[in-house]
Amino acid sequence: MEGGLLLELLLVAALMRRGVRTGVLTGVALGQTGEFSFVLAASATTAGLLPESFQQTFVTGSVITLLATPFLFRVAPALATRLAAWLEAGETIEAENAAAFEGLRGHAVVVGYGVAGRNVTRVLGAVGVESVVVDANPRAILPEAGPGPRFVFGDATRAPLLARTGIARARFAIVVVNDPLATREIVSVARRLAPAARILARTRYVRDLDVLAAAGADIVVAEELEGTVSMVAEVVRLCGVAEGSVARFTRELREEGYEALRAPPGLTLDPWLAELLVELAPEWVEVPGGFPGEGSLAELAIRTRSGATVLAVERDGVVESSPPPWYRIRAGDRLLALGAPATVERLRELLAGRDVPEATRA
Secondary structure, eight states: OHHHHHHHHHIIIIISOOOHHHHHHHHHHHOSOOTHHHHHHHHHHHTTSSOHHHHHHHHHHHHHHHHHHHHHHHHHHHHHHHHHHHHTTTOOOOHHHHHHTTTOOSOEEEEOOSHHHHHHHHHHHHTTOOEEEEESOHHHHGGGOSSSSEEEESOTTSHHHHHHTTGGGOSEEEEOOSOHHHHHHHHHHHHHHOTTSEEEEEESSTTHHHHHHHHTOSEEEEHHHHHHHHHHHHHHHHTTOOHHHHHHHHHHHHHTTTGGGGSOTTOOOOHHHHHHHHSOOOEEEEOOTTOOSEEEHHHHTHHHHHOOEEEEEEETTEEEESOOTTOEEETTOEEEEESOHHHHHHHHHHHHHOOOOGGGOO
16 A cells, blocks of 8 residues: 555656645545455456465455545545645745746735636736636646736645745735635635735535634635525515615625524524515616606606605716606616615506606607
């Protein structure tokens, strides 16, 4: 086992340039002697290729590796981290690689270039923030060669490689890889290298929230809980809750760190969160394209006929707050309406099918 594990470690870590940590984890995963070896040993003995005296020793060794593998899996991440730190302690950043990112300041370091990573970099580019992407899969980054984010290929759990990105001068570090153990290591390394940066991490499970926060993440997005938030939002919409109340409710769930969703079974929803679902909340209502001509708020009798109150009107990006009764609305306007879900729905119906007097038609 030892020889095979060492060989695999060297092949992965050195020849494939995947880092010591990846090499150790791969070696542990592949170092055991599989059950099929029993069949091969028996066949080899029958064919005279394996001495009968050695067969029992081979089988014993195989059983030991099978029994040891679960325990090795448990200690492998810690072992890989310590071994990588020891071997890479004296590793320095190549001068040419360091110079490539020397001028970067206030940028974002994005670790992982899957669906989430690609869309994050697109949004960052749209708001004028330059990105450096780190990914261990060369196929993920090669199609993006050219204008756009800069790329570094390698294992982001390695501090020297992550330092190459200029993370110490970065504004954000965003970790969106699928390996929960690697995510924890990357967050820890990023926090050590960039004490002032905001670190965002994505995880799949609720149980990783506190672990990543302790490792140094400022914001942790849990897919398990985000899916729950989306499902809850759709359910309350079906129950007739106004869109504004739904938005406030989901925003509070996230700002509270999903605490309401992490409560033990049997507990009811916190009363103050429940109140958000029944409180009146402003909601934007678009005047449909089929709206005939123009009409003032007084002519439409919005308050009397629908029960909703118009707080503001947005037209061509300009917002008119507290519009007077004589303010005339037209197709394409957006009305900020306050009212119960039923009253807001009546407002939509009013705007879609009211009987407009001949004098007000365009």
